[in-house]
Amino acid sequence: MIPAQTYLLLSAAVFCIGLFGILTRRNALIFLMSVELMLNAANINFVAFSLQHGNLTGQVFALFGMALAAAEVAIGIGIILVLYRNFTDVDVTKATTMRW
Amino acid sequence: MTNKPELHTEGSFVAGLAAVALFVVLGAVFMGVSFPTPAGFGEGAAITKSLGAAMFDIAPSAIMGEGESAVPSEGFLVAFEIIDVVLVAALVGAVMLARREDAGEIVSLAFGGAESDQQAVAADGGEPTAASDETGGDDA
Numbered sequence: 001m002i003p004a005q006t007y008l009l010l011s012a013a014v015f016c017i018g019l020f021g022i023l024t025r026r027n028a029l030i031f032l033m034s035v036e037l038m039l040n041a042a043n044i045n046f047v048a049f050s051l052q053h054g055n056l057t058g059q060v061f062a063l064f065g066m067a068l069a070a071a072e073v074a075i076g077i078g079i080i081l082v083l084y085r086n087f088t089d090v091d092v093t094k095a096t097t098m099r100w
Numbered sequence: 101m102t103n104k105p106e107l108h109t110e111g112s113f114v115a116g117l118a119a120v121a122l123f124v125v126l127g128a129v130f131m132g133v134s135f136p137t138p139a140g141f142g143e144g145a146a147i148t149k150s151l152g153a154a155m156f157d158i159a160p161s162a163i164m165g166e167g168e169s170a171v172p173s174e175g176f177l178v179a180f181e182i183i184d185v186v187l188v189a190a191l192v193g194a195v196m197l198a199r200r201e202d203a204g205e206i207v208s209l210a211f212g213g214a215e216s217d218q219q220a221v222a223a224d225g226g227e228p229t230a231a232s233d234e235t236g237g238d239d240a
Contacts, residue, residue, distance in 0.1 A: 004135040012126035020119035026110045054139030056147065056173035060154050064176070067183045071190035078197030 007048030015041035028083060028090040032076045039069045145171050155180055 018037030050058030160170030
C-alpha cells in the first residue's frame with residue numbers, strides 16, 4: 001500500500017502550485033483556478049488520512065469541500081463578471097478605486 | 101531569421117519563490133516523519149454505500165448486501181443540509197451579480213453617474229454603449 005507521505009507530498013505540491021499562481025499572476029480567472037488547486041490539495045489530504053485511519057469521515061468531508069468549491073466558483077465568476085464590467089479588465093491590480 | 105513563440109508572463113516570478121520555499125519546507129517535514137501502515141478499508145468494504153449512509157445518517161447495516169462490510173464514519177445529515185442552503189445561496193448570488201438592471205444599466209460597483217455608462221461594456225463582449233439608447237439586450 002502506498003505510504004501516507006506520498007499523498008502528503010502530492011498534496012503539498014498541488015497546494016504550492018496554487019500558491020505560486022496566486023503570488024505571480026494578476027488575472028482574476030487564474031486566481032480562481034489557483035484557489036481551486038489549493039482547495040483540492042486539502043481534499044487530497046482528507047482522503048489520504050481517511051485511508052490511513054480506515055474511517056470514511058475524511059472522504060465525506062472531501063465531498064463537502066468540493067461542494068463548497070462549487071459555491072465559491074459560482075460567486076467568484078459573478079464577481080469577476082462585475083469586475084470586468086466596471087474596469088473593462090480582469091486584472092486584479094487595476095481595481096484600486098477603493099484604495100485609500 | 102525565425103520568430104520563437106514567447107511565454108506571456110505578467111510581472112515577475114520573484115514572489116513565487118515563497119511558494120517554492122514552502123514546498124521545500126513541507127517536503128522536508130513530510131520526508132522526516134514516518135506513519136504506520138495505512139489501516140485501509142479491508143476486503144469487501146462497500147465504500148460508496150457507506151458514504152451514502154454517512155451522508156444521510158442512516159444505519160449502514162440497513163443497506164449492505166451479502167458479503168459487504170460497512171466502513172465506520174460519523175453522520176453528516178446536518179452538514180449536508182447546510183451545504184444545500186449554501187449552494188442555493190451561491191447560485192442566487194451569482195445570478196444577482198451577473199444580471200442587468202431593468203433599464204439596461206449594468207450593476208456598477210465603484211463608478212457613478214454618466215461616467216459609468218461610458219465605461220460600461222456589454223456582457224456579450226459588444227461595444228460599449230451609452231445608457232440613453234440602450235434597451236437592455238437580452239432582458240428585453
